[in-house]
Amino acid sequence: MSADGDVDTSRTSVRTYVPAYQKSEWERAADRMDMSLSEFVRSMVQAGRRGFEGGLDDEAGAEADHSGADLESEVVTALRDAECLSWEELVTSVTDDVESELERTLQESPRIQHSPRRGGYVLEDV
Numbered sequence: 163m164s165a166d167g168d169v170d171t172s173r174t175s176v177r178t179y180v181p182a183y184q185k186s187e188w189e190r191a192a193d194r195m196d197m198s199l200s201e202f203v204r205s206m207v208q209a210g211r212r213g214f215e216g217g218l219d220d221e222a223g224a225e226a227d228h229s230g231a232d233l234e235s236e237v238v239t240a241l242r243d244a245e246c247l248s249w250e251e252l253v254t255s256v257t258d259d260v261e262s263e264l265e266r267t268l269q270e271s272p273r274i275q276h277s278p279r280r281g282g283y284v285l286e287d288v
Contacts, residue, residue: 213260
């Protein structure tokens with residue numbers, strides 16, 4: 163077992179199941195970024211977590227696991243304020259910041275452009 167301070171940095175596997183079309187999209191994106199599928203998924207999960215947690219600040223950086231404590235806190239706060247929320251309402255309450263950050267990124271990035279002709283967002287060479 164390898165350890166960095168108190169953080170276990172040894173490698174372990176994680177399994178998940180996604181629709182075939184989603185895996186294909188991830189494989190194409192990983193290829194465009196010259197990454198393995200595993201590296202792509204790990205990077206995207208960590209990027210998403212930073213969106214929820216406002217950054218990873220411990221010694222292990224992007225490899226750390228915070229076990230969802232910050233997300234749990236947001237869920238508890240949302241439920242405390244509303245008493246009862248549907249799944250959709252709960253998702254909205256914890257993703258508003260991510261949506262705002264995504265919108266700002268899409269507006270500010272010269273590399274990411276909306277292409278109505280292609281039906282979505284595309285990566286442009288700058």
